[in-house]
Protein backbone atom coordinates (compact mmCIF):
# COMPACT_ATOMS: atom_id res chain seq x y z
CA UNK A 1 0.00 0.00 0.00
CA UNK A 2 1.23 3.52 -0.75
CA UNK A 3 2.44 5.56 2.20
CA UNK A 4 0.40 8.56 3.25
CA UNK A 5 1.53 11.81 1.63
CA UNK A 6 2.36 14.97 3.51
CA UNK A 7 -0.58 17.01 4.73
CA UNK A 8 -1.36 20.07 2.64
CA UNK A 9 -2.55 23.54 3.32
CA UNK A 10 -5.65 25.09 1.85
CA UNK A 11 -3.49 27.75 0.14
CA UNK A 12 -1.58 25.09 -1.70
CA UNK A 13 -4.82 23.50 -2.75
CA UNK A 14 -6.14 26.75 -4.13
CA UNK A 15 -2.95 27.26 -6.15
CA UNK A 16 -3.22 23.84 -7.66
CA UNK A 17 -6.51 24.64 -9.39
CA UNK A 18 -4.45 26.33 -12.14
CA UNK A 19 -3.62 22.89 -13.39
CA UNK A 20 -7.18 22.24 -14.43
CA UNK A 21 -6.97 23.33 -18.00
CA UNK A 22 -3.46 24.54 -18.63
CA UNK A 23 -1.16 22.02 -20.21
CA UNK A 24 1.82 21.81 -17.88
CA UNK A 25 4.31 19.64 -19.70
CA UNK A 26 6.69 17.44 -17.76
CA UNK A 27 10.32 17.67 -18.65
CA UNK A 28 12.13 14.44 -17.85
CA UNK A 29 13.06 12.62 -21.05
CA UNK A 30 11.15 9.34 -21.38
CA UNK A 31 14.43 7.61 -22.01
CA UNK A 32 15.91 8.58 -18.62
CA UNK A 33 16.59 5.42 -16.57
CA UNK A 34 15.09 4.79 -13.12
CA UNK A 35 17.75 5.46 -10.47
CA UNK A 36 19.70 2.28 -9.71
CA UNK A 37 18.86 2.22 -6.00
CA UNK A 38 15.12 2.41 -6.74
CA UNK A 39 13.25 -0.78 -7.51
CA UNK A 40 9.64 -0.79 -8.57
CA UNK A 41 6.96 -2.77 -6.88
CA UNK A 42 4.57 -4.80 -9.05
CA UNK A 43 1.83 -2.56 -7.60
CA UNK A 44 3.57 0.44 -9.13
CA UNK A 45 2.66 -0.77 -12.64
CA UNK A 46 -0.70 -1.48 -14.27
CA UNK A 47 -1.40 -5.17 -14.70
CA UNK A 48 -2.50 -6.12 -18.23
CA UNK A 49 -6.14 -6.43 -17.08
CA UNK A 50 -5.99 -3.13 -15.22
CA UNK A 51 -4.51 -1.30 -18.23
CA UNK A 52 -7.09 -2.84 -20.59
CA UNK A 53 -9.95 -1.90 -18.35
CA UNK A 54 -8.78 1.72 -17.72
CA UNK A 55 -8.15 2.15 -21.45
CA UNK A 56 -11.56 0.81 -22.48
CA UNK A 57 -13.43 2.90 -19.87
CA UNK A 58 -11.55 6.05 -20.84
CA UNK A 59 -12.14 5.66 -24.57
CA UNK A 60 -15.83 4.88 -24.07
CA UNK A 61 -16.20 7.99 -21.92
CA UNK A 62 -14.18 10.19 -24.30
CA UNK A 63 -16.24 9.16 -27.33
CA UNK A 64 -19.35 10.55 -25.66
CA UNK A 65 -17.97 13.41 -23.56
CA UNK A 66 -15.11 15.03 -25.45
CA UNK A 67 -15.44 18.78 -25.83
CA UNK A 68 -15.80 20.15 -29.34
CA UNK A 69 -12.69 22.20 -29.93
CA UNK A 70 -11.46 23.74 -33.19
CA UNK A 71 -8.17 21.78 -33.15
CA UNK A 72 -10.07 18.49 -32.93
CA UNK A 73 -11.79 19.05 -36.28
CA UNK A 74 -11.13 16.22 -38.72
CA UNK A 75 -9.89 17.05 -42.25
CA UNK A 76 -11.64 14.73 -44.72
CA UNK A 77 -9.64 11.58 -45.40
CA UNK A 78 -7.47 10.92 -42.36
CA UNK A 79 -4.78 9.09 -44.33
CA UNK A 80 -3.87 11.82 -46.82
CA UNK A 81 -0.36 13.19 -46.25
CA UNK A 82 -1.38 16.87 -46.37
CA UNK A 83 -4.28 16.30 -43.98
CA UNK A 84 -1.95 14.69 -41.47
CA UNK A 85 0.55 17.54 -41.71
CA UNK A 86 -2.24 20.06 -41.30
CA UNK A 87 -3.46 18.17 -38.24
CA UNK A 88 0.09 18.01 -36.87
CA UNK A 89 0.44 21.78 -37.24
CA UNK A 90 -2.93 22.38 -35.54
CA UNK A 91 -2.09 20.08 -32.64
CA UNK A 92 1.28 21.76 -32.25
CA UNK A 93 -0.11 25.33 -32.17
CA UNK A 94 -3.00 24.41 -29.86
CA UNK A 95 -0.80 22.45 -27.44
CA UNK A 96 1.71 25.30 -27.16
CA UNK A 97 -1.13 27.77 -26.53
CA UNK A 98 -2.72 25.44 -23.98
CA UNK A 99 0.52 25.48 -22.01
CA UNK A 100 -0.15 29.20 -21.48
CA UNK A 101 -3.77 29.52 -20.51
CA UNK A 102 -7.21 27.99 -20.27
CA UNK A 103 -9.10 26.34 -23.12
CA UNK A 104 -11.75 29.08 -23.24
CA UNK A 105 -9.10 31.77 -23.84
CA UNK A 106 -7.10 29.67 -26.27
CA UNK A 107 -10.02 29.12 -28.70
CA UNK A 108 -10.10 32.78 -29.80
CA UNK A 109 -6.29 33.00 -30.12
CA UNK A 110 -6.18 29.71 -32.01
CA UNK A 111 -8.88 30.74 -34.51
CA UNK A 112 -7.15 34.07 -35.21
CA UNK A 113 -3.80 32.33 -35.62
CA UNK A 114 -5.14 29.75 -38.05
CA UNK A 115 -6.91 32.38 -40.10
CA UNK A 116 -3.63 34.24 -40.53
CA UNK A 117 -1.25 31.26 -40.87
CA UNK A 118 -3.31 28.19 -41.90
CA UNK A 119 -0.25 26.03 -42.62
CA UNK A 120 3.22 25.61 -41.18
CA UNK A 121 4.63 27.06 -44.44
CA UNK A 122 2.57 30.25 -44.04
CA UNK A 123 3.86 30.60 -40.49
CA UNK A 124 7.44 30.10 -41.66
CA UNK A 125 7.12 33.29 -43.75
CA UNK A 126 5.93 35.42 -40.83
CA UNK A 127 8.16 37.85 -38.95
CA UNK A 128 8.88 37.68 -35.22
CA UNK A 129 7.05 41.00 -34.80
CA UNK A 130 3.88 39.63 -36.41
CA UNK A 131 4.02 36.48 -34.29
CA UNK A 132 4.52 38.52 -31.12
CA UNK A 133 1.53 40.69 -32.02
CA UNK A 134 -0.64 37.62 -32.48
CA UNK A 135 0.65 36.10 -29.24
CA UNK A 136 0.14 39.32 -27.29
CA UNK A 137 -1.59 38.58 -23.97
CA UNK A 138 -0.74 34.88 -23.86
CA UNK A 139 2.54 35.44 -22.03
CA UNK A 140 5.83 33.53 -22.09
CA UNK A 141 6.80 34.80 -25.55
CA UNK A 142 9.65 32.32 -25.83
CA UNK A 143 7.10 29.73 -26.83
CA UNK A 144 5.90 31.93 -29.72
CA UNK A 145 9.50 32.44 -30.77
CA UNK A 146 10.08 28.69 -30.80
CA UNK A 147 6.91 28.11 -32.83
CA UNK A 148 8.27 30.43 -35.51
CA UNK A 149 11.77 28.90 -35.39
CA UNK A 150 10.25 25.42 -35.54
CA UNK A 151 8.08 26.36 -38.54
CA UNK A 152 11.11 27.77 -40.37
CA UNK A 153 13.07 24.60 -39.71
CA UNK A 154 10.20 22.37 -40.97
CA UNK A 155 9.77 24.55 -44.08
CA UNK A 156 13.50 24.26 -44.75
CA UNK A 157 13.42 20.47 -44.44
CA UNK A 158 10.34 20.40 -46.67
CA UNK A 159 8.35 17.93 -44.54
CA UNK A 160 6.78 17.62 -41.12
CA UNK A 161 8.62 15.06 -38.93
CA UNK A 162 6.30 12.08 -38.42
CA UNK A 163 7.37 10.48 -35.16
CA UNK A 164 8.17 11.62 -31.64
CA UNK A 165 11.92 11.07 -31.97
CA UNK A 166 12.20 13.25 -35.09
CA UNK A 167 9.80 15.83 -33.67
CA UNK A 168 12.03 16.32 -30.62
CA UNK A 169 14.70 17.63 -33.03
CA UNK A 170 12.57 20.70 -33.86
CA UNK A 171 13.38 23.84 -31.81
CA UNK A 172 10.94 24.22 -28.92
CA UNK A 173 9.36 20.74 -29.23
CA UNK A 174 9.93 18.69 -26.08
CA UNK A 175 8.68 15.27 -24.99
CA UNK A 176 5.20 16.45 -24.24
CA UNK A 177 4.51 18.27 -27.53
CA UNK A 178 6.29 15.57 -29.55
CA UNK A 179 4.08 12.90 -27.92
CA UNK A 180 0.92 14.93 -28.54
CA UNK A 181 1.68 15.58 -32.24
CA UNK A 182 2.96 12.05 -32.95
CA UNK A 183 0.03 10.29 -31.28
CA UNK A 184 -2.81 12.61 -32.36
CA UNK A 185 -1.71 13.45 -35.92
CA UNK A 186 0.42 10.44 -36.93
CA UNK A 187 -1.13 7.70 -34.77
CA UNK A 188 2.16 6.72 -33.12
CA UNK A 189 1.62 4.78 -29.87
CA UNK A 190 3.55 7.12 -27.57
CA UNK A 191 2.34 8.63 -24.28
CA UNK A 192 1.76 12.28 -23.36
CA UNK A 193 2.19 13.53 -19.82
CA UNK A 194 1.06 16.98 -18.74
CA UNK A 195 -0.10 18.27 -15.34
CA UNK A 196 -3.56 16.73 -15.83
CA UNK A 197 -2.13 13.31 -16.65
CA UNK A 198 0.23 13.47 -13.64
CA UNK A 199 -2.77 14.09 -11.40
CA UNK A 200 -4.99 11.37 -12.90
CA UNK A 201 -2.27 8.71 -12.84
CA UNK A 202 -1.05 9.71 -9.36
CA UNK A 203 -4.60 9.13 -8.12
CA UNK A 204 -5.24 5.96 -10.10
CA UNK A 205 -2.07 4.46 -8.59
CA UNK A 206 -2.07 6.47 -5.30
CA UNK A 207 1.47 7.69 -5.96
CA UNK A 208 2.65 9.70 -2.98
CA UNK A 209 6.14 10.71 -4.11
CA UNK A 210 6.99 14.26 -5.18
CA UNK A 211 5.55 14.71 -8.73
CA UNK A 212 8.46 16.99 -9.62
CA UNK A 213 11.15 14.37 -8.83
CA UNK A 214 12.65 12.99 -12.01
CA UNK A 215 12.11 9.39 -10.83
CA UNK A 216 8.39 10.09 -10.23
CA UNK A 217 8.06 11.81 -13.60
CA UNK A 218 9.74 8.84 -15.28
CA UNK A 219 7.40 6.48 -13.41
CA UNK A 220 4.33 8.40 -14.61
CA UNK A 221 5.59 8.46 -18.20
CA UNK A 222 6.02 4.66 -17.98
CA UNK A 223 2.49 4.21 -16.61
CA UNK A 224 1.04 6.49 -19.30
CA UNK A 225 2.98 4.39 -21.84
CA UNK A 226 1.29 1.25 -20.49
CA UNK A 227 -2.12 2.82 -21.03
CA UNK A 228 -1.56 4.04 -24.61
CA UNK A 229 -3.90 2.34 -26.98
CA UNK A 230 -2.15 0.95 -30.07
CA UNK A 231 -5.06 1.63 -32.40
CA UNK A 232 -6.19 4.97 -30.95
CA UNK A 233 -3.16 6.47 -29.18
CA UNK A 234 -4.17 10.09 -29.83
CA UNK A 235 -7.68 9.59 -28.48
CA UNK A 236 -6.43 7.78 -25.38
CA UNK A 237 -3.93 10.57 -24.62
CA UNK A 238 -6.58 13.21 -25.12
CA UNK A 239 -9.02 11.24 -22.97
CA UNK A 240 -6.53 11.19 -20.06
CA UNK A 241 -5.93 14.94 -20.37
CA UNK A 242 -9.65 15.63 -20.77
CA UNK A 243 -10.46 13.58 -17.67
CA UNK A 244 -7.94 15.63 -15.67
CA UNK A 245 -9.34 18.90 -17.03
CA UNK A 246 -13.04 18.19 -16.54
CA UNK A 247 -13.55 15.41 -13.93
CA UNK A 248 -10.41 14.67 -11.94
CA UNK A 249 -9.93 18.29 -10.92
CA UNK A 250 -7.21 19.35 -8.48
CA UNK A 251 -9.43 20.36 -5.55
CA UNK A 252 -12.88 19.06 -6.33
CA UNK A 253 -12.77 15.82 -8.32
CA UNK A 254 -16.09 14.51 -9.53
CA UNK A 255 -15.45 10.86 -8.54
CA UNK A 256 -19.14 9.97 -8.76
CA UNK A 257 -19.13 10.54 -12.51
CA UNK A 258 -15.62 9.32 -13.18
CA UNK A 259 -15.35 6.53 -15.78
CA UNK A 260 -12.33 4.98 -14.03
CA UNK A 261 -13.51 5.21 -10.42
CA UNK A 262 -13.56 1.39 -10.15
CA UNK A 263 -9.85 1.28 -10.93
CA UNK A 264 -8.86 4.28 -8.77
CA UNK A 265 -6.65 3.32 -5.83
CA UNK A 266 -6.80 6.80 -4.23
CA UNK A 267 -10.59 6.58 -4.16
CA UNK A 268 -10.60 3.11 -2.62
CA UNK A 269 -8.06 4.22 0.03
CA UNK A 270 -10.23 7.21 0.88
CA UNK A 271 -13.21 4.91 1.40
CA UNK A 272 -11.54 2.63 3.95
CA UNK A 273 -13.44 2.76 7.21
CA UNK A 274 -10.91 4.57 9.38
CA UNK A 275 -9.19 6.37 6.55
CA UNK A 276 -8.12 10.00 6.81
CA UNK A 277 -6.83 9.90 3.25
CA UNK A 278 -8.50 12.07 0.61
CA UNK A 279 -8.14 11.61 -3.14
CA UNK A 280 -6.84 15.18 -3.29
CA UNK A 281 -3.81 14.08 -1.22
CA UNK A 282 -2.50 12.74 -4.55
CA UNK A 283 -0.24 13.96 -6.00
CA UNK A 284 1.33 15.61 -2.90
CA UNK A 285 1.69 19.36 -3.18
CA UNK A 286 5.12 20.75 -3.89
CA UNK A 287 6.15 23.91 -2.06
CA UNK A 288 7.31 26.39 -4.66
CA UNK A 289 10.67 28.09 -4.22
CA UNK A 290 10.35 31.71 -3.16
CA UNK A 291 10.11 34.30 -5.94
CA UNK A 292 12.63 37.11 -5.80
CA UNK A 293 11.32 40.64 -5.53
CA UNK A 294 12.55 43.26 -8.00
CA UNK A 295 11.70 46.92 -8.48
CA UNK A 296 11.53 48.94 -11.67
CA UNK A 297 10.90 52.51 -12.70
CA UNK A 298 8.70 52.59 -15.80
CA UNK A 299 8.24 55.79 -17.80
CA UNK A 300 5.35 56.03 -20.23
CA UNK A 301 6.52 58.71 -22.66
CA UNK A 302 3.52 60.15 -24.46
CA UNK A 303 4.18 62.65 -27.25
CA UNK A 304 1.38 64.86 -28.53
CA UNK A 305 1.53 66.36 -31.97
CA UNK A 306 -0.86 69.18 -32.87
CA UNK A 307 -1.68 69.93 -36.48
CA UNK A 308 -4.36 71.49 -38.59
CA UNK A 309 -6.35 69.44 -41.10
CA UNK A 310 -9.15 70.95 -43.20
CA UNK A 311 -9.16 73.91 -40.84
CA UNK A 312 -9.66 71.59 -37.90
CA UNK A 313 -7.29 71.27 -34.98
CA UNK A 314 -6.03 67.65 -34.69
CA UNK A 315 -4.09 66.19 -31.74
CA UNK A 316 -2.36 62.85 -32.22
CA UNK A 317 -0.75 60.76 -29.47
CA UNK A 318 2.37 58.63 -29.83
CA UNK A 319 3.95 56.28 -27.28
CA UNK A 320 7.66 55.62 -27.06
CA UNK A 321 8.46 51.88 -27.03
CA UNK A 322 11.91 50.31 -26.61
CA UNK A 323 12.97 46.81 -27.58
CA UNK A 324 14.22 44.40 -24.93
CA UNK A 325 17.51 42.56 -25.57
CA UNK A 326 17.34 39.50 -27.85
CA UNK A 327 18.22 37.17 -24.95
CA UNK A 328 16.81 36.64 -21.49
CA UNK A 329 13.41 37.42 -20.01
CA UNK A 330 10.80 38.63 -22.59
CA UNK A 331 13.53 38.66 -25.24
CA UNK A 332 12.98 40.97 -28.22
CA UNK A 333 9.64 42.34 -27.03
CA UNK A 334 8.61 45.99 -27.00
CA UNK A 335 7.99 47.78 -23.73
CA UNK A 336 7.88 51.23 -22.16
CA UNK A 337 11.28 52.52 -21.04
CA UNK A 338 12.09 50.69 -17.78
CA UNK A 339 15.06 50.49 -15.45
CA UNK A 340 15.62 48.28 -12.44
CA UNK A 341 15.95 50.29 -9.23
CA UNK A 342 16.73 49.55 -5.57
CA UNK A 343 13.95 48.58 -3.16
CA UNK A 344 13.39 51.91 -1.42
CA UNK A 345 13.89 54.68 -3.94
CA UNK A 346 12.10 57.99 -3.90
CA UNK A 347 10.58 59.64 -6.94
CA UNK A 348 13.59 61.86 -7.46
CA UNK A 349 16.15 59.05 -7.61
CA UNK A 350 13.91 56.98 -9.87
CA UNK A 351 13.63 59.91 -12.27
CA UNK A 352 17.40 60.38 -12.24
CA UNK A 353 17.87 56.72 -13.25
CA UNK A 354 15.23 57.07 -15.93
CA UNK A 355 16.78 60.26 -17.32
CA UNK A 356 20.11 58.45 -17.68
CA UNK A 357 18.37 55.64 -19.54
CA UNK A 358 16.47 58.00 -21.87
CA UNK A 359 19.69 59.89 -22.61
CA UNK A 360 21.22 56.63 -23.88
CA UNK A 361 18.46 56.41 -26.48
CA UNK A 362 19.98 59.49 -28.11
CA UNK A 363 16.60 61.11 -28.30
CA UNK A 364 17.13 64.77 -27.56
CA UNK A 365 14.15 65.53 -25.37
CA UNK A 366 15.15 69.18 -24.69
CA UNK A 367 15.94 69.92 -28.32
CA UNK A 368 13.05 68.16 -30.02
CA UNK A 369 10.23 68.14 -27.48
CA UNK A 370 8.60 70.40 -24.89
CA UNK A 371 8.03 68.83 -21.48
CA UNK A 372 4.40 69.45 -20.51
CA UNK A 373 4.20 67.35 -17.34
CA UNK A 374 5.74 64.42 -15.49
CA UNK A 375 3.48 62.69 -12.97
CA UNK A 376 3.41 59.54 -10.87
CA UNK A 377 0.65 57.18 -12.10
CA UNK A 378 0.93 54.44 -9.47
CA UNK A 379 2.40 51.02 -8.79
CA UNK A 380 1.78 47.70 -10.41
CA UNK A 381 2.97 44.28 -9.24
CA UNK A 382 3.63 41.86 -12.07
CA UNK A 383 4.24 38.22 -11.21
CA UNK A 384 6.50 36.05 -13.34
CA UNK A 385 7.16 32.40 -12.46
CA UNK A 386 10.30 33.30 -10.47
CA UNK A 387 10.15 37.08 -10.03
CA UNK A 388 7.71 39.53 -8.45
CA UNK A 389 8.33 42.81 -10.22
CA UNK A 390 7.02 45.96 -8.55
CA UNK A 391 6.78 48.71 -11.18
CA UNK A 392 6.64 52.40 -10.25
CA UNK A 393 4.89 53.96 -13.22
CA UNK A 394 5.18 57.60 -14.27
CA UNK A 395 3.72 59.45 -17.22
CA UNK A 396 5.86 61.95 -19.13
CA UNK A 397 3.81 64.15 -21.43
CA UNK A 398 5.67 65.91 -24.26
CA UNK A 399 4.74 67.93 -27.31
CA UNK A 400 6.74 68.05 -30.54
CA UNK A 401 8.66 71.15 -31.50
CA UNK A 402 8.93 70.41 -35.17
CA UNK A 403 6.14 68.08 -36.24
CA UNK A 404 6.06 64.37 -36.89
CA UNK A 405 9.50 64.08 -38.54
CA UNK A 406 11.13 63.77 -35.14
CA UNK A 407 9.13 60.62 -34.44
CA UNK A 408 10.31 58.74 -37.48
CA UNK A 409 13.92 58.07 -36.54
CA UNK A 410 13.09 54.64 -34.96
CA UNK A 411 16.32 54.63 -32.92
CA UNK A 412 18.48 52.87 -35.50
CA UNK A 413 21.81 54.30 -34.43
CA UNK A 414 21.79 53.55 -30.73
CA UNK A 415 22.27 50.30 -28.80
CA UNK A 416 18.63 50.00 -27.81
CA UNK A 417 16.07 49.99 -30.64
CA UNK A 418 13.09 52.28 -30.07
CA UNK A 419 10.09 53.55 -31.99
CA UNK A 420 7.05 55.80 -31.58
CA UNK A 421 3.71 54.05 -31.94
CA UNK A 422 0.47 55.86 -32.72
CA UNK A 423 -2.13 55.26 -30.00
CA UNK A 424 -4.55 53.76 -32.54
CA UNK A 425 -2.12 50.86 -33.14
CA UNK A 426 -1.19 50.27 -29.48
CA UNK A 427 -4.02 47.74 -29.11
CA UNK A 428 -2.62 45.52 -31.86
CA UNK A 429 1.03 45.94 -30.87
CA UNK A 430 2.59 42.84 -29.32
CA UNK A 431 2.97 43.94 -25.69
CA UNK A 432 3.49 41.68 -22.70
CA UNK A 433 0.55 41.45 -20.29
CA UNK A 434 2.52 43.49 -17.70
CA UNK A 435 3.16 46.33 -20.16
CA UNK A 436 -0.42 46.15 -21.41
CA UNK A 437 -1.55 46.60 -17.79
CA UNK A 438 0.74 49.65 -17.42
CA UNK A 439 -0.69 51.05 -20.68
CA UNK A 440 -4.26 50.63 -19.40
CA UNK A 441 -3.35 52.15 -16.02
CA UNK A 442 -1.93 55.20 -17.78
CA UNK A 443 -4.98 55.59 -20.01
CA UNK A 444 -7.27 55.45 -16.97
CA UNK A 445 -5.09 57.99 -15.20
CA UNK A 446 -5.30 60.31 -18.22
CA UNK A 447 -9.03 60.02 -18.63
CA UNK A 448 -9.55 60.80 -14.90
CA UNK A 449 -7.27 63.81 -15.28
CA UNK A 450 -9.20 65.01 -18.32
CA UNK A 451 -12.60 64.63 -16.65
CA UNK A 452 -11.32 66.58 -13.61
CA UNK A 453 -10.07 69.32 -15.92
CA UNK A 454 -13.52 69.52 -17.54
CA UNK A 455 -15.32 69.44 -14.17
CA UNK A 456 -13.23 72.15 -12.58
CA UNK A 457 -14.14 75.02 -14.93
CA UNK A 458 -17.82 73.95 -14.70
CA UNK A 459 -17.69 74.09 -10.89
CA UNK A 460 -15.94 77.43 -11.03
CA UNK A 461 -18.68 78.71 -13.31
CA UNK A 462 -21.38 77.44 -10.95
CA UNK A 463 -19.68 79.13 -7.99
CA UNK A 464 -19.44 82.38 -9.93
CA UNK A 465 -23.14 82.23 -10.85
CA UNK A 466 -24.26 81.52 -7.29
Ligand code: SF4
Pocket residue numbers: 200203204247248249253254255256258259260261264266267279
Ligand atom coordinates in the same frame (compact mmCIF):
# COMPACT_ATOMS: atom_id res chain seq x y z
S1 SF4 B 1 -12.15 8.38 -9.08
FE1 SF4 B 1 -11.88 10.48 -8.53
S2 SF4 B 1 -9.75 10.67 -7.98
FE2 SF4 B 1 -9.95 8.72 -9.05
S3 SF4 B 1 -9.44 9.24 -11.14
FE3 SF4 B 1 -11.62 9.41 -10.97
S4 SF4 B 1 -12.01 11.57 -10.45
FE4 SF4 B 1 -9.85 11.16 -10.13
